[in-house]
Amino acid sequence: MSRAQELLRGLVNCESRPHLERRLESGERLRVKWGIDPSAPDLHLGHTVPMRLLRRWQAAGHLPVLVIGDYTARIGDPSGRSATRPQLRTEQVEANARTYLDQLFCVVDPDQVEVRRQSEWYDGFDLAQVLRLANAATVAQLLQRADFEQRMRARLPVGVHELFYPLLQGYDSVAVEADVELGGSDQLFNLLRGREVQIAYGQPPQDIVTVPLLEGLDGERKMSKSLGNAVAVADPPEQQFGQLMSLPDQLILRYLELLTDASPEQLSELRRELDLERLNPRDAKASMAQLVVSGLHGEAAALAAREEFFRVHRDHQLPSRVAEVRLPARPQWDPRDLLVAAELARSRSEAGRLVSAGAVQLGGSRLADWRRPVTVEAGDVLQVGSHRAVRLLPG
């Protein structure tokens, strides 16, 4: 496999591939732009797909240029807007940007990057420059974008400022003189626009590399924090492990391919084992989860997370670390008050329902009826379902 082929392995799309391969073979140090909007403080596993690619390119001697979208994030990300969103304040954006970088450097080598912020060039942008930028595309070109079209058809709002997104992102490429821009496959439109903007400003157009979008835990839609199907990079290892175990079985190989260093040979071997049912999908999934978690938190943490998961969910034992709750001493408790006091139920009504459903155990025995008061011994464990439990202490 040539150097270029190695760097482009597993990618869905390049523009233009022959040109990019030539440049990769030339030994040139390429400036590889990757942009992120710090509109929310957390990166998730979907972001680590391009991050992992950047690391590979770093190893081959190229320079990632990370563009922090502090400007577009400050305006407010209009996608998925359900109400007028409060504009993010500068400090908030800056704080987000910092946690972003911390998370990024879990994967990307912090010594081999250039970090840039949009504010470097947009703070001083005047109207003449805005108009010149706006002249780099026509309305028809901007509206042909698939998600605008879908939203218009679905009678959802499309803000005027959203039309500027591709232009702003494109101008970023001009500002940082990008040779290559990396993005998710949903970014193709914006990335291509970047080429046109560069041409309009007299620069050679960047090459484009798009990586596949990672499906979220629901197995259907792309991973996104707002869809609630994401695993955050900063989440604790046990939580990540558990979330990964809730993945539909058919995505095990996909996650291995996009989120770990598993080789194509290992993947096809694993596929064969699963097809022949020689391997329990649960165990394959656990191996995947362990690899992914160890990539972010290290091997020891990943192993501990795996053991804890099996202990609680396969062997149905109490979690090894149970939170402690201090309660006033009372001779008897209404089970509902007890659940609310332990923060295992939001209301007495909900607590009553949980007891009726047979979900609640106190000191190892199942509560049958919320009407029957219970006595609490110091150190008793109150448990709801299989994995929510607290130890009750007098206080």
Add this chain to the structure above:
RNA sequence: GGGCGGGUACCGAAGUGGUCAAACGGGGCUGACUGUAGAUCAGCAGGCUUUACGCCUACAGGGGUUCGAAUCCUCUCCCGCCCA
């Protein structure tokens, strides 16, 4: 600026005067089973209480009609479409 159509629980979406705390689907929670928080099947679904077909709060917001309103009227706010 004009015309039209909308705003219902976490999301989508029924419901056009009482039997609506509100169908159905998704998501969520719980149980059974299992091979995992996966799959499948079942249950739960605002709050409070003396757990009763009791009370309070709730169908964008305010005001009104009515014995009674998510449903009718009115004003306000928000959104979409078409025309200009």
